[in-house]
Amino acid sequence: xxxxxxxxxxxxxxxxxxxxAMPKSSSGNSSIQQDLTPQPDESKFVYRNFLPITSTSSSVxxxxxxxTRSYYITTTIGFYNLGQALGNYAMSVTHPDTFFxxxxxxxxxxxxxxxxxxxxxxxxxxxxxxxxxxSLIVLLAxxxxxxxxxxxxxxxxxxxxxxxxxxxxxxxxxxGKEWANMIKEINQTMREEGISYSRAEAVAGNxxxxxxxxxxxxxxxxxxxxxxxxxxxxxxIGSADGCPSDYPEPDPGSGYFQPAMCNNGWSQENINFxxxxxxKTFSIPMxxxxxxxxxxxxxxxxxxxxxxxxxxxxxxxxxxxTQEAACQQIREETGDPNTCxxxxxxxxxxxxxxxxxxxxxxxxxxxxxxAADMKWYxxxx
Numbered sequence: 001x002x003x004x005x006x007x008x009x010x011x012x013x014x015x016x017x018x019x020x021a022m023p024k025s026s027s028g029n030s031s032i033q034q035d036l037t038p039q040p041d042e043s044k045f046v047y048r049n050f051l052p053i054t055s056t057s058s059s060v061x062x063x064x065x066x067x068t069r070s071y072y073i074t075t076t077i078g079f080y081n082l083g084q085a086l087g088n089y090a091m092s093v094t095h096p097d098t099f100f101x102x103x104x105x106x107x108x109x110x111x112x113x114x115x116x117x118x119x120x121x122x123x124x125x126x127x128x129x130x131x132x133x134x135s136l137i138v139l140l141a142x143x144x145x146x147x148x149x150x151x152x153x154x155x156x157x158x159x160x161x162x163x164x165x166x167x168x169x170x171x172x173x174x175x176g177k178e179w180a181n182m183i184k185e186i187n188q189t190m191r192e193e194g195i196s197y198s199r200a201e202a203v204a205g206n207x208x209x210x211x212x213x214x215x216x217x218x219x220x221x222x223x224x225x226x227x228x229x230x231x232x233x234x235x236x237i238g239s240a241d242g243c244p245s246d247y248p249e250p251d252p253g254s255g256y257f258q259p260a261m262c263n264n265g266w267s268q269e270n271i272n273f274x275x276x277x278x279x280k281t282f283s284i285p286m287x288x289x290x291x292x293x294x295x296x297x298x299x300x301x302x303x304x305x306x307x308x309x310x311x312x313x314x315x316x317x318x319x320x321x322t323q324e325a326a327c328q329q330i331r332e333e334t335g336d337p338n339t340c341x342x343x344x345x346x347x348x349x350x351x352x353x354x355x356x357x358x359x360x361x362x363x364x365x366x367x368x369x370x371a372a373d374m375k376w377y378x379x380x381x
Contacts, residue, residue, distance in 0.1 A: 066093070066370055067347050069325065070102035070156075071377035074122045078379045079136045083143020083153075085381040090144075090151040100319060100370035102156040102205045102237055102284070103140075103377075105133055107164050108175045108221070116171070116178040118159050121376070130182040133157065137186050141200040142193060152198055156235045157183060158205030161221065162212040169217040176224030179204060183232040203232055208274055209239040209286075210266035218274065226278045233280045237321050240271055240285070245296035248303050256308045260300075272305045272315060282318040284372065287350040288343040295354045299361075306363035317358060319370035322350035326374045347373040 068086070090099050105118040109127055117129035128136075137157055144153050159179065161168070186202040204225065208218060225231055242263030259269035275283040285298040302315040324347060327340035345353065351371035358366040 065319075065351065065368055066090075066097050066099050067351070068099050068101050068370065068372055069381065070100075070104075070321070070372040070374050072104045072121045072326065072374060073106065073377050074120060075377065075379050076128070076132070076136060079139040080143040082377070082381050083140035083145075084147045085143075086140075086153060087144040087147030087151075090148050090153065093151070096150045098152045098154060098369065100154045100156065100235075100372060102158055102235065102321070102372055102374075103137075104158045104160065104205070104207055104237075104374075106159065107162045108159050108168065108171060110171045110175065116175050130178055134182055134186050134189065137202055138189050138193065141190050141195050141202075145195045145199050148199065153200045155200060155202050156205030156237075157186070157202055158207060158237065160207035160212060161209065161218040163217065168213060169220055172217060172220035173224035173227075176221040177227055179221075180225045180228040180231045184228075187232070204234045205237055206234065207237045210241040210263040210271070211239075214264060215266050215270040215274075222274060222278055231278075231280065233282065234278065235318060236275045236281060236283050238271065238275055238283060238285055240268075240294065240297035240301060242266075243268055243271065243297045244300060245293050247300055248307065250303065252303075252307055257304075259304055259308070268301050268304045269308070272301055275301075276305060276313065276315045282316050282367075284319040284321050284370070285317060285354065286321045286323075287354045288323055288340075288345055290342055290345050290349070292353050292357070295357050298354075299357050299364075302358070302361070302364040311363075314363065314365045316365035316367055317354075318367050319372060320351045320354045320368065321372050321374065322347050323374045324350075326376055329376050347371050 068089070071082075086099065086101060090097070104121075105128060106120045106125070107118060108116075109119045110116050111127055111129070115129040117127055117133060119125035119127055137155055140155060141153070157179075163169075183202050183204050187197075190200060190202070191197075206221070212218075222234075225234065240262060242261070243266075244260045247260045248257065259267040259272075261267050262271065275281065283298075285294065287294045287298075289295075298317070302317075305313070305315045322345045323340065324344050327344045331337060331339045348371070350373075351368070355366070355368055358364055359368075360366075
């Protein structure tokens with residue numbers, strides 16, 4: 001059976017080379033196991049749609065929005081092949097463009113030896129230190145680079161603000177600092193491996209949800225991250241749990257006014273602070289709700305920011321995140337058709353819903369370069 005699978009895999013690899021006329025390169029050395037994984041079903045992998053973007057106020061600007069899969073990491077196998085699949089998909093879009101994938105490595109952790117890293121979503125909370133995470137990201141970038149000669153992939157290397165009954169606040173500041181240095185080291189290694197900035201760049205990502213932790217402990221991580229010299233760009237994959245969808249009014253007048261409260265002691269002001277206070281920080285809101293509640297929550301936070309602070313400090317929306325693929329995986333595994341009921345916007349629905357609300361909104365920066373949809377990564381794209 002294993003032999004048969006290898007012959008099938010070789011056939012698809014040869015076919016991919018013919019289609020894209022791209023030579024394969026060596027995946028390099030790594031302490032992380034490299035595993036040949038099945039090629040992706042493109043109908044479930046990524047989507048694309050060409051929607052013009054006119055904003056030029058961000059360091060990342062696109063003419064077209066790109067649609068790409070993002071992942072909750074449950075295993076360390078197959079990262080080179082994941083990069084190849086992303087490269088193949090990007091090559092299928094005829095014009096040069098930028099693509100974005102968010103890889104969530106789970107909650108922050110420091111092991112008994114003092115090493116920083118995360119515990120991934122494998123059911124056992126397996127610990128990966130920052131060196132191991134770095135190796136995986138370089139492998140993915142090598143795979144992308146081997147199959148693509150025209151596009152750029154932004155790889156958001158992510159964690160989250162969940163305390164998960166762990167003393168988050170005791171390590172948050174130093175963990176944020178280590179994370180920023182890890183992103184820098186990943187980019188340096190990619191350059192040493194011959195992967196240019198025009199092809200791949202590591203940035204930081206963080207899944208920030210009020211229900212995961214309180215604001216002050218969450219802020220500690222960002223203070224640590226931004227304490228390093230020239231911290232890399234940060235993308236906040238954020239929810240607005242419990243925030244109102246009807247406050248403030250669209251035209252309340254000028255001057256500071258009281259922010260509304262959200263879940264777990266957070267406020268609209270706190271969410272805006274994490275998403276907009278630090279340099280080179282951009283927001284990619286979670287827009288799961290099929291009735292548009294999440295999009296309205298974020299629009300109202302953008303209004304609050306504009307009217308409370310300055311028209312020169314607008315909340316920037318770099319994209320939109322959905323979770324359709326992850327929900328579908330759980331439905332298939334559990335047999336429960338009601339999984340994620342009402343919170344399973346498709347990638348296209350989530351993006352269009354959000355875009356229709358904020359497009360042309362002068363009180364925010366609706367850059368909307370990317371749409372992304374979360375999936376559980378289990379070794380295959």
